[in-house]
Amino acid sequence: MPTLLKNNTSPFARIAHAALIDAAVPDLTVQIADQWNDDPALLAVNSAGRVPCLVLDDGTAIAECLLIARHADNVGEAPPPGNDAPQILSIAGLALGVCDAAVQTLVGRKIVSGNFADTAFDASPIGRKRRRTMVDGLAELDARIDAAPGERLDLATIAAVTALDYVALRFPGADWVPDTPRLEALRAATAERPAFRDTRPFL
Ligand SMILES: N[C@@H](CCC(=O)N[C@@H](CS)C(=O)NCC(=O)O)C(=O)O
Structure with missing residues (x-):
């Protein structure tokens, strides 16, 4: 199942998470990461050490909230929201x-x-x-x-x-x-x- 690494304050992480939820991406799990202290779990998937980062089932990691939102539109079960307008x-x-x-x-x-x-x-x-x-x-x-x-x-x-x-x-x-x-x-x-x-x- 896809895992979103995020923290509880980041607006970028929230945008990614909200886009994944609204797109109804199945089986999403969330892992809290500490982006200020070189959290090993975060660094292992994003060398920038920033949240958000989405890790897919095959280990592919996608950083940057807009790219995660784009992925959500591609794989989510909800009808597309028209984000290309x-x-x-x-x-x-x-x-x-x-x-x-x-x-x-x-x-x-x-x-x-x-x-x-x-x-x-x-x-x-x-x-x-x-x-x-x-x-x-x-x-x-x-x-x-x-x-x-x-x-x-x-x-x-x-x-x-x-x-x-x-x-x-x-x-x-x-x-x-x-x-x-x-x-x-x-x-x-x-x-x-x-x-x-x-x-x-x-x-
Ligand atoms: N352009 C990135 C920005 C991500 C970002 O700056 N995240 C902050 C949290 S709000 C972070 O992890 N900062 C840690 C750092 O800069 O080392 C995105 O859109 O996802």
Whole structure:
């Protein structure tokens, strides 16, 4: 059975996991990996030492959330969600940018002081650029997202809700996070879909 190596916070791991669940990939199992401490199980399948990584029955390992999502579309039992549509790819890319900026802010903090809670990095030029990406990206997502979810969760929906939840998880109560009523409505409307319900991030 295919095994997804992930952790409980990574937005990239959540995107991969949600895509696998929503596509109804059979017999999926999940293994928690520690991506910051050279976890041997993770390094054995992904020399980058990053989550997510999906290991297939024959040992083939697929890293990178979008490639795992693509594989999910190919092998899942659910009807395809139309992920090749340019509009879906465009919004998914925007949401990935928000996830990436948020993760890079945390990584920047870790590089500067070894401490995720130390915000000194955020005031640096790169830190400000990452912050701007999160603020503008969330606002644009709110304006562009299709707030009415379909039968399947497409990649735009999965990535946008994941970005919203990840920013909330990592920057709780931050006054710079824009209002995103349409995104929040989408999150509420899809909260009990297994792909989101079973992959909610926690610290
Ligand atoms: N582009 C990759 C990003 C994966 C990634 O950066 N994962 C982070 C967790 S959020 C990680 O494992 N970081 C450990 C490291 O950079 O060494 C994807 O889309 O899957």
